[in-house]
Structures are given as C-alpha cells and as structure tokens.
Amino acid sequence: MNIATQHHFHFRKHFTTLVIPLLLVALLSSMPTYANDLEVKKPTVDIGGAVRVNYGIKDYDQTSKNRNGEFDLELLALDVDATYEDWYLDAQYRFYRGQDFDTIHHALIGFNVNPENQVEVGVVAVPFGVAPYIGNSFWFSGAYYLGFEDDYDTGIKWKHQGDDYSFDLAYFHESEYSSSDFNRYSFDVADETVGAKGGYYTVGDGTNLAANEEAGQINARFIKNYDNFNVGVSGEIGRIYNSNNAETADRYAAALHTEAKFGLWKVKAQGIQYEYDETADIGTQDGTIAISGFNFASDIASKGRVGILNISREIPINNRFIDSATCYNDFTHIKGTSDNDLGNDESMQNVTGCMLAKGGIYTYLDVIAGKNMYFAGGSGIGTQGADDWDTRFNLNIGWYF
Structure with a gap:
C-alpha cells in the first residue's frame, strides 16, 4: 500500500x-x-349543546285552551366541533321532548382547501335562499315547512367565498333519513304508504299513496354583496323515486332573494317557484305530494309559488338581563298552482315577536298566525283547506353553550 x-x-x-x-x-x-x-x-375538540323550554297556547286546540297551554322541556342538543390541521368536524344531535323524538340536525366532515374554499361531506345544509336562513322568528318562514329553508340532506358541498360574493354548489344523494322515517329536523319527501298508518295529514280521499323518496339533487346558490345589501339566486333540480313501481319523476325549484340593512333595520325578501312533476308515476296526479318533519307528514301542493317579506329591528339594551332585542314581523304567502283543485289553494303565515339575547341565552316571544298552514292549525300547505286564521302564542327560552 x-x-x-x-x-x-x-x-x-x-x-x-x-x-x-x-x-x-x-x-x-x-x-x-x-x-x-x-x-x-x-385534534382540538369542543363539546357544546343547548337546553330549551317552551310554553305555548293554541286558540285552535280546545285541550290547549282548557289546560291554559302547554309547558315542557322542549329540546336537549349535543354539539361536537373538532379540528385537525385543515380538517374539521361539525355535528349536532337533538332530543325533542315536546314531539317525542330524537334526530340528527347536521353531521359533516369538512376540508379547508384554502381560505376561500371548503368542501363538506355528510348531512350538510342545503344551499338555497337567503343564507343561512330567511326567518327571524323561532318558527322560521313558511318556506321551512316546504323544505326550502334550513334544510339538511346527505351529500357533498363546495363553498367558495370571494371578495364580494359567495357561491355554493352541492350534490345530495338522498335526505338525511329514509323517507319512511318522519323523525327528522328538516322537511323532505315522505313515504305516504307508511304515513297512512298514522301521523300523516292527507288532503282529499287518501288515494294515490306512493312510497316516494328523494333520489339525487343538485343545488347551486350565488350571492352578490354590496355595501348594505346583497342579491342572490338559487336553483335546485332533482328526482323523486317511487319504490312501489320503480318509477321516477323530476322536480325543480328556483329562488330570487335579497337581504338589506338600513342602520338597525333589516329587510329580507324572497320569491320561490317550485314544481314536482304531476304524474301517476309518483302519485302526484291529484296535485299533492307528502313531505315530513318533526314526527309528522302532510300534503303540500305539488306546484307552487312562495313570497316572503321579513322586517326586523335590533334594539341595543346592554343591562344585566338583556344585551339586545330584535323585534320582527315575518310574512309568508304560498299559492298552490296545480291544475288539480286539491293543490290549488293559498296558505299564509305571519309571525310577530321579539328575540331577547343575553350571551348564549335566547328568548323568543312570538305570536304565530296561520291560514291553511301546517303547524298553525292547517292540514297542509297550498292545498285545499280552511279559510280561517288560527293563532298560537309561544314563549321559548334557550341556553346555547
């Protein structure tokens, strides 16, 4: 070497x-x-929930009047929020004592693609109409009972937030529960054959009962923001499947909506046009179709127009008992436009009241009046019904934590 x-x-x-x-x-x-x-x-995990008590008295229910109304522990809710890097989870489960059922409110997994874009999968909010919802009262607007406000279905949604606009696009495979299960928070198409055994307010002679379910739905919503108001447009197309005869039919809905703020005043307005195919394939040839929520089902007009005008004013208070009050009047007019008389009538709902806020404690004092309006003395919506107005006083106190 x-x-x-x-x-x-x-x-x-x-x-x-x-x-x-x-x-x-x-x-x-x-x-x-x-x-x-x-x-x-x-992961970071936050556990929360809500407790609500409710008192109500109905002028259209003799038992309610004889007992001077009903008071009960109306709601217990469990809320879970979690985050891990760009992922997040948001879920809520509710126990409704007054209606004697429990249900998912929402349950989703989301991913923050970047600050402007998120993708969510699960039981997610359906993007349609004023965001997040048009109603000011505890009862929402009449559109809620048609399935067009604060609705949740099972699918995937993309949310995009621009500098002065927002855009949502979603596909829903089905509703959050089977159409034969009426124990749901939001309103969706119901299986009439199951409901005919109880808990279904049918219009007419109860014929043409169909085992319908939602089978695919696409939603899109665009909202343009200006200094003190916004203008938006929403669209929805989907299919209804009848498992009795393996037939399908189409449906659609479209809406124009706006929200404006003038100092402490706020105005929300919305117009909706909706239509389910009127065909024997899904039992809608009589001009009605059933939807369900809160452990009951009822008929609605298979075609209709909806007009909503809600006005509210915030009142700052800031004392030991109340931070602020928001007083409002929410009005909804619904006109069934079916060619069949069973689905060609009008329904109206008006709610006047105030919401008192103190931290996470919210108190709603409402007087709800309805004409031919489900959940306010009526048997359906936009369907053949009574012309009388029914009224209900309601007090709801909730602590959200």
Whole structure:
C-alpha cells in the first residue's frame, strides 16, 4: 500500500469514525422534537349543546285552551366541533321532548382547501335562499315547512367565498333519513304508504299513496354583496323515486332573494317557484305530494309559488338581563298552482315577536298566525283547506353553550 493510498484509507477511516456517530447523534436528538410535533398536532375538540323550554297556547286546540297551554322541556342538543390541521368536524344531535323524538340536525366532515374554499361531506345544509336562513322568528318562514329553508340532506358541498360574493354548489344523494322515517329536523319527501298508518295529514280521499323518496339533487346558490345589501339566486333540480313501481319523476325549484340593512333595520325578501312533476308515476296526479318533519307528514301542493317579506329591528339594551332585542314581523304567502283543485289553494303565515339575547341565552316571544298552514292549525300547505286564521302564542327560552 503506497503512502497516498494509506492516507486515503486513514482519511476514510477517520471520516467514518467521526461523522457517522455525529449523524446518529443528530438524528437521535431530532426524534424528541418530532415526537413533540406529533403531540402538538392533536385534534382540538369542543363539546357544546343547548337546553330549551317552551310554553305555548293554541286558540285552535280546545285541550290547549282548557289546560291554559302547554309547558315542557322542549329540546336537549349535543354539539361536537373538532379540528385537525385543515380538517374539521361539525355535528349536532337533538332530543325533542315536546314531539317525542330524537334526530340528527347536521353531521359533516369538512376540508379547508384554502381560505376561500371548503368542501363538506355528510348531512350538510342545503344551499338555497337567503343564507343561512330567511326567518327571524323561532318558527322560521313558511318556506321551512316546504323544505326550502334550513334544510339538511346527505351529500357533498363546495363553498367558495370571494371578495364580494359567495357561491355554493352541492350534490345530495338522498335526505338525511329514509323517507319512511318522519323523525327528522328538516322537511323532505315522505313515504305516504307508511304515513297512512298514522301521523300523516292527507288532503282529499287518501288515494294515490306512493312510497316516494328523494333520489339525487343538485343545488347551486350565488350571492352578490354590496355595501348594505346583497342579491342572490338559487336553483335546485332533482328526482323523486317511487319504490312501489320503480318509477321516477323530476322536480325543480328556483329562488330570487335579497337581504338589506338600513342602520338597525333589516329587510329580507324572497320569491320561490317550485314544481314536482304531476304524474301517476309518483302519485302526484291529484296535485299533492307528502313531505315530513318533526314526527309528522302532510300534503303540500305539488306546484307552487312562495313570497316572503321579513322586517326586523335590533334594539341595543346592554343591562344585566338583556344585551339586545330584535323585534320582527315575518310574512309568508304560498299559492298552490296545480291544475288539480286539491293543490290549488293559498296558505299564509305571519309571525310577530321579539328575540331577547343575553350571551348564549335566547328568548323568543312570538305570536304565530296561520291560514291553511301546517303547524298553525292547517292540514297542509297550498292545498285545499280552511279559510280561517288560527293563532298560537309561544314563549321559548334557550341556553346555547
């Protein structure tokens, strides 16, 4: 071995002897830091919920009048929110004591693509109409009982927030529960054959009962924001499947909507046109179709127009008992436009009241009046019914935490 080779050998030997241990030390010293990073990146979880009590008295219910109304623990809710890096979970489950059922309100997993875009999968809010909803009162607007406000279905949604606009696009495979299960929070198409055994307010002679269900739905909503108001347009197309005869039919809905603020005053307005195909394939040839929610089902007009005008004013108070009050009048007019007389009548709902807020405590004092309006003395919506107005006084106190 020559001198040059010996020096080269000794150099490699010393390099290996010195450098490799140093690399091992560096690697080992980095492992605790890596472990600490893993510990730091644990998901964050928040548990919350709500408790609500309710008192109501109905002028159209003799039992309610004889008992001076009903008072009950109306709602218990469990809320779970979690985040991990760009992922998030949002779910709520509700127990309704007054209606004797429990249900999912929403349950979704979301991903923050970037600050402007999110994708959500699960039981998610349907993007349609004024966001997040048009109603000011505890009762929402009449559109809620048609399935066009605060509705939740099972699917996937993309949300985009621009500088002065928002855009939502969603596909829903089905409603949150089977159409034969009326124990749902939001209103969706009902299986009439199941409801005919009880809990279904049918219009007419109860013929043409169909086992209908929602089978695919696409929603899109665009809202353009200006200094003190916004203007939006919403669209919905979908199919109804009748499992009795394996037939399908189409449906659609479209809406124009706006929300404006003038100081402490706020105005919300919305017009909706909706239509289910009137065909024997899904039992709508009589001009009606059944939808369900809150443990009951009722007929609605298979075609209709909806007009909503809601006005409210915020009143700052800021004392020990109340932070602010918001007083409002919410009015909804619904006109069934079916070619068949059973689905060609009008329904109206008017709610006058105030919402008192103190931290997470919200108190609603409402007088709700309805004409031929489901949940206000009527048997359906936009269907053949009574011309009398029915009234209900309602007090609801809820603590959201």
